[in-house]
Amino acid sequence: MLALAFDTATDACTVAIGTEDKLYGEFTMYAPRAHMERLIPMVDYLLKQSDFSIGDIRGLTVGLGPGSFTGVRIGVATAKILAQALNLPLVGISTLDCLAYPFTFGEELVCVVLDAKRGEVYSAIYRCLGGKFDLITPYQVMPPRDLCSKLKEYKQRVILVGDALYPYGDLLKNSLGSSVDFAPPWLWFPKASNLIALAMDKLLGGEGKEIFQVVPIYVRLSEAEGKVGRAPTCRGRAGPPNGRAGREGKFFPWKPLKSPG
Amino acid sequence: MVKRLAEKLILAIETSCDETAAAIIAEGKIILSNIVSSQVDFHRKFGGVVPEIASRKHVELINPVIAEACSQARVALKDLTALVVTLGPGLMGALLVGLAAAKSLSYATGLPLIGVNHLEGHIYANFLEHTDLKPPFISLVVSGGHTCLIYMEDHGRYELLGETLDDAAGEAFDKIAGFLKLGYPGGPIIDDLSKQGDPRAIKFPRAMLKTEDYDFSLSGLKTAVLNHVTRLKERGEEIPLPDLCASFQAAIIDVQIHKTLRAAKERGVDKVVLGGGVAANSSLRERFRQEMEKVGMRLFYPSIPLCTDNAAMIACAGYYRWLKGERISLDANVDPNLPLCGG
Incomplete structure (x- = not known):
């Protein structure tokens, strides 16, 4: 096909x-x-x-x-x-499965880490064996330090792959030492x-x-849903709050009615 | 499916804010289907449109909305003549879903793709219903995101004369309704309450009424309403909601009428065209009708379903661009601040 x-x-x-x-x-x-x-x-x-x-x-x-x-x-x-x-x-x-796939022929744990911005990473951990892999965690979002603690629990060599290694590679390497290997950078996307x-x-x-x-896997709630009550909305003539694609998640601050004038 | 070989059939997609919409029109004016899937219920608890939620809903709704537009019009994709999509202005993430869908449809079917401006769409809602309407004219587009005074010289030729310097009209309605805890969206609620109120009961400021330009400002009015209500509360007095709403509306409408008329006189045109969600406001329609009649100008406004965001108006605007041979390419992008220009 x-x-x-x-x-x-x-x-x-x-x-x-x-x-x-x-x-x-x-x-x-x-x-x-x-x-x-x-x-x-x-x-x-x-x-x-x-x-x-x-x-x-x-x-x-x-x-x-x-x-x-x-x-x-x-x-x-x-x-x-x-x-x-x-x-x-x-x-x-x-997309996390897609990044883990090239490692399925090894016999290791693979942890995919994608930059989720706002100081966090999307991650998932896979156990690979002979061309197959099992997802052993949910798709999740967390600060990289929390991921380090989780990875330490496995007491096993882990291959790390994903674009979050650009911003957080040093942090992960310093925290996890020789228990982790980074995949070569051309496999990070x-x-x-x-x-x-x-x-x-x-x-x-x-x-x-x-x-x-078919719907995207967001993992995160939209920021507004995450904190109902402090509603950030946007209905102004200025167009979108965040301006450019890819810089999602930052909403117009709710303008109080007491504007100057 | 009925074959409509002889007709020019346009399918349009509109996702600039919180309505996922698709429509098919024939010959630039006959609406065969006009599907609008409103997300207002999802945004109500936030008191306004949340851009990320709007974008997420568009991805879920875009396929069934297009399918419904085809099925209601009894038109198959292969019978279409061209595709139209809104390129801006609007919410970046929301616009992107519509353009991704439109490009994908264009690539799959080989149909030409035309991009239009959302404000242009609001003006063209009038061409769907008023077949005798012809440019040049002055158009006032008032909605949740826009308050613009536009001189339309000919099809595709616009001059933006003025716009709001702060809040759009619909935005002011939402904020006042939110402050008074009346609900969301604010426009229809305030309009209803106003019907029993006296528009001269409270003297709110007419901002920028005397200025030489064609711009508007609503933040001062908003503050005045807020201060008035706070004073009443402090004195323990009851808030006269109908009078308050009617007076607030009148303050907005007075300035809009004044500047629209002055623009029409300056440009020497005898036609005024309203568009946008706030053009559904009953008091605005009635006051404009009275004032235009006094000076012998013709007034056009769309029926209420065509005032709010919809794709039929986008299809109509796209039809005229299609006639001129305009196309966008498959590497086109949206522009959240797309200017209305050309000519």
């Missing part, structure tokens, strides 16, 4: 086309806050260069996050509408070919028909 995959949950924009036994092409770019401009042109380029057209695709898979709220929505909305318009099955895969590998059995098994039900 020819499948198209993409993930836009991190600073990388990654697209791949492949079947159950062949990767036809993959295109990954470091493109922070540029997913809206890049995604469809990258899909189009990859299809053209591999002599396919969008009509040849028989299945879709997309990275669901967690990651940038705005980024992940661009990928998920694009995938859901493609699935609806072309009547294709769509299987969503966690997701690659869409891994989504195809993870989704293919489900697509071949007839899953992915309920496309309306």
